[in-house]
Amino acid sequence: MAGILAAQHEVRDEKKSKNPAIGNPEAIAAGQKLFFASCAGCHGPTGGGGRGPNLRERGAWHPMDDDAMFTIVQKGVPGTDMPALNRPDNEVWQIVAFVRSLTAPAMEANAPGDIEAGRRLYWGSAGCSQCHMIAGKGGFPGPDLTNIGALRSLNEIRTSILDPSERGVTENQPVRITFRNGATLEGICVDRTNYAMQVIDRAGTPHRIGMNQVEAIVFSKKSSMPDDYKTRLSREQLQNLLAYLSRQSTRPPAE
Amino acid sequence: MNIIHPRLVLVAALMALPALAQVAARDILASPNENWLTYAGDYQGKRHSPLKQITPHNAGSLVPTWTNHISGASHLEASPLVYDGVMYITNTNEVIALDTRSGRIIWRYKDTRSKKQNVNRGAAILGDRVYFVTSDVHLVALDRRTGAVAWVKQYGRVEDGLYASAAPLAVKDKIIVGVSGGDSGMRGYVTAFSADKGEELWRLYTVPAKGEPGAESWGGYIEWGGGATWLSGTYDPELNLLYWTTGNPWPDFYGGDRKGDNLYTCSLLAIDLDTGKMKWYFQFTPHDTHDWDAQSWPVLLDTEINGRMRKVVMHPNRNGFLYTLDRTTGEFLRATKMVDKLDWASGFDAKGRPILVPGKEPSPAGTYVCPGVRGAANWMAPTYTPGTGLLYVMNLEQCDVFTSSAQEPEPKKNFAGGGAGPKHNEPGQFFLRAYDPKTGKRAWEYPLTGKAASWSGAVSTAGGVVFFGDDDGQLVALDAKTGQHLWHYLMGENLTAAPIVYSVDGKQYVAICSATAVFNFGLFEAQKPMALPAMRTQP
Numbered sequence: 165m166a167g168i169l170a171a172q173h174e175v176r177d178e179k180k181s182k183n184p185a186i187g188n189p190e191a192i193a194a195g196q197k198l199f200f201a202s203c204a205g206c207h208g209p210t211g212g213g214g215r216g217p218n219l220r221e222r223g224a225w226h227p228m229d230d231d232a233m234f235t236i237v238q239k240g241v242p243g244t245d246m247p248a249l250n251r252p253d254n255e256v257w258q259i260v261a262f263v264r265s266l267t268a269p270a271m272e273a274n275a276p277g278d279i280e281a282g283r284r285l286y287w288g289s290a291g292c293s294q295c296h297m298i299a300g301k302g303g304f305p306g307p308d309l310t311n312i313g314a315l316r317s318l319n320e321i322r323t324s325i326l327d328p329s330e331r332g333v334t335e336n337q338p339v340r341i342t343f344r345n346g347a348t349l350e351g352i353c354v355d356r357t358n359y360a361m362q363v364i365d366r367a368g369t370p371h372r373i374g375m376n377q378v379e380a381i382v383f384s385k386k387s388s389m390p391d392d393y394k395t396r397l398s399r400e401q402l403q404n405l406l407a408y409l410s411r412q413s414t415r416p417p418a419e
Numbered sequence: 420m421n422i423i424h425p426r427l428v429l430v431a432a433l434m435a436l437p438a439l440a441q442v443a444a445r446d447i448l449a450s451p452n453e454n455w456l457t458y459a460g461d462y463q464g465k466r467h468s469p470l471k472q473i474t475p476h477n478a479g480s481l482v483p484t485w486t487n488h489i490s491g492a493s494h495l496e497a498s499p500l501v502y503d504g505v506m507y508i509t510n511t512n513e514v515i516a517l518d519t520r521s522g523r524i525i526w527r528y529k530d531t532r533s534k535k536q537n538v539n540r541g542a543a544i545l546g547d548r549v550y551f552v553t554s555d556v557h558l559v560a561l562d563r564r565t566g567a568v569a570w571v572k573q574y575g576r577v578e579d580g581l582y583a584s585a586a587p588l589a590v591k592d593k594i595i596v597g598v599s600g601g602d603s604g605m606r607g608y609v610t611a612f613s614a615d616k617g618e619e620l621w622r623l624y625t626v627p628a629k630g631e632p633g634a635e636s637w638g639g640y641i642e643w644g645g646g647a648t649w650l651s652g653t654y655d656p657e658l659n660l661l662y663w664t665t666g667n668p669w670p671d672f673y674g675g676d677r678k679g680d681n682l683y684t685c686s687l688l689a690i691d692l693d694t695g696k697m698k699w700y701f702q703f704t705p706h707d708t709h710d711w712d713a714q715s716w717p718v719l720l721d722t723e724i725n726g727r728m729r730k731v732v733m734h735p736n737r738n739g740f741l742y743t744l745d746r747t748t749g750e751f752l753r754a755t756k757m758v759d760k761l762d763w764a765s766g767f768d769a770k771g772r773p774i775l776v777p778g779k780e781p782s783p784a785g786t787y788v789c790p791g792v793r794g795a796a797n798w799m800a801p802t803y804t805p806g807t808g809l810l811y812v813m814n815l816e817q818c819d820v821f822t823s824s825a826q827e828p829e830p831k832k833n834f835a836g837g838g839a840g841p842k843h844n845e846p847g848q849f850f851l852r853a854y855d856p857k858t859g860k861r862a863w864e865y866p867l868t869g870k871a872a873s874w875s876g877a878v879s880t881a882g883g884v885v886f887f888g889d890d891d892g893q894l895v896a897l898d899a900k901t902g903q904h905l906w907h908y909l910m911g912e913n914l915t916a917a918p919i920v921y922s923v924d925g926k927q928y929v930a931i932c933s934a935t936a937v938f939n940f941g942l943f944e945a946q947k948p949m950a951l952p953a954m955r956t957q958p
Contacts, residue, residue, distance in 0.1 A: 308562075314531075358951055370518075370564050378952040380955075381953070385956055414571040415557075
């Protein structure tokens with residue numbers, strides 16, 4: 165029966181098995197200590213790389229799963245500088261948990277700071293809400309941040325705020341269009357081909373454009389996200405913002 | 420304004436989104452026109468477009484104007500929505516907004532943390548929002564322009580055997596949703612949320628709790644009784660009633676532990692939109708043991724019956740009969756046979772209760788019953804054309820061998836108390852059949868070839884054309900009056916969704932999701948050579 169009715173209901177359940185250390189705050193804290201002692205010299209204190217590779221931005225082509233990382237850390241990579249650790253399994257798992265936490269969703273990082281102060285800053289003087297939406301309120305053209313704590317790591321959010329062009333504007337480029345009839349339109353290009361383009365204007369309205377009506381298009385490489393937050397925000401303000409943003413998630417962290 | 424220093428301009432211009440053209444409740448009442456704003460296009464379940472550009476004379480020159488394969492899709496079941504030239508479809512845990520002119524994606528929202536991965540049948544639209552349900556029973560409200568999340572509300576738990584797959588229905592200021600999971604034990608319900616804030620306003624259970632009226636129609640396992648609500652419903656604005664159908668009792672094929680009628684499974688419920696109270700119910704298949712959910716569309720129309728105009732609801736039921744009920748009172752008016760292969764009931768009493776043919780219960784050795792488990796009709800959308808006065812229904816002629824088992828039922832374990840399937844030398848066959856609502860009788864039929872694997876539905880137009888997905892992966896156009904073939908197009912995979920009709924820039928289109936792609940069809944128009952615009956990038 166299941167076969168016949170597959171198209172009617174088609175049920176698939178997600179099953180993820182993982183070592184209990186992954187995502188466990190105590191294991192991560194213990195792993196951090198071990199990492200500082202045995203790994204930071206080569207991989208950098210936050211895994212940013214040095215003599216050994218960057219552990220946060222490993223190539224997306226062959227993502228390494230937890231078990232593979234466990235084996236590499238425990239056994240090393242023979243013939244390279246990467247040594248074998250040879251420690252009890254539970255300690256190796258603590259280290260793996262720490263390395264994972266560097267790229268884990270920000271909501272799992274339990275980021276310190278004054279969440280309330282971060283909220284006020286975001287909706288107030290920092291001006292973030294003029295360009296971003298959270299829970300249906302706010303503005304455009306920045307991406308929706310309602311789920312940012314689940315989508316990005318703490319590091320990525322920090323970089324986005326301090327150095328917006330670091331992450332590059334590859335999609336959603338700011339654009340100005342001159343139509344053949346002389347009209348112009350400014351907005352964010354969400355998609356384009358030689359024949360069609362979809363632009364969301366500054367009021368948030370999507371425009372569906374046939375290229376046969378277009379005379380010229382000027383794209384901007386520069387993010388429309390301000391690049392001076394590095395100097396405008398104090399260290400404490402940034403921490404508060406991160407504490408607030410890292411907790412933005414469409415679902416509670418427990419799930 | 421100068422895009423080269425956008426941030427200065429943007430910050431100065433205060434980017435908070437202004438109020439925009441909203442999809443008003445009255446726009447949905449006026450749908451379909453150029454837009455297609457509910458799963459069925461309208462509230463009545465007619466799936467009838469007033470557009471007239473495509474006719475029996477020119478349908479032969481329909482061509483695909485674009486196709487977009489949706490990455491990751493394997494079982495698209497959504498009936499697309501179209502508003503103001505933007506098309507919204509859903510896939511498992513996601514909504515995709517497409518430009519109807521080019522077929523390109525404007526935005527895509529995916530809930531990556533859903534605990535389940537199921538098919539999804541579509542979205543609802545109201546105000547500046549698009550609504551859909553995640554497989555793990557959350558209702559999600561998105562900004563229809565950008566896909567930004569307004570809110571996410573959980574309304575059921577996977578741990579209780581539930582999941583969600585139906586398109587929500589937006590009515591007045593409410594969003595109505597249902598739940599799935601009736602084949603492995605759960606308790607069904609219909610829930611209303613406020614469209615703006617997502618507050619739960621009411622919930623109507625389809626199976627009573629122990630001690631409540633109706634509970635005497637059950638034995639054990641009432642708390643896992645089923646009555647899933649996995650298809651969205653229809654609505655009568657004058658009566659202010661929602662019409663929602665319910666699924667099978669559980670375990671599907673063994674009724675020994677649930678002696679009685681098993682209210683309110685395999686039923687049509689008329690629900691007061693404001694209060695969520697059940698105004699009346701009609702149970703098509705009391706004490707069902709053949710998995711004959713009532714999930715096919717309750718079509719609301721006015722027709723003459725025995726010389727008198729009546730407001731009726733017509734329901735092509737999985738159990739093989741086409742029912743006509745008074746939609747104000749739920750009174751049984753008539754049931755007629757849709758399929759030639761029907762052997763479990765010999766007729767009806769005055770109240771519409773089927774008179775059973777003995778020996779048609781599933782058994783450990785297997786019992787041959789017609790129609791089969793998928794039913795003579797199912798959730799494949801029917802369509803009604805006021806012009807021809809005909810109701811078009813996808814019918815399956817198939818019988819199955821039903822087995823049952825008295826094993827101790829185990830909820831949430833895919834346990835159904837038995838099973839069913841065709842004899843291997845006796846495959847089913849699909850037909851598109853046209854019925855006259857005045858009599859409930861067949862006007863004509865269009866037989867289909869194929870493997871009896873389709874789940875596609877139909878749509879009709881004032882131009883006099885019926886479109887439907889056939890059993891070979893083709894979109895087919897028929898003359899609505901005569902059933903004469905006009906046009907077909909092979910999409911090359913089994914179809915699990917129904918077509919819609921809309922227009923943009925004054926041109927009429929037909930769109931349908933195949934299993935993995937969205938296809939858009941229009942009348943042939945030669946393309947003109949296009950000069951590429953000058954493009955440049957400022958650093």
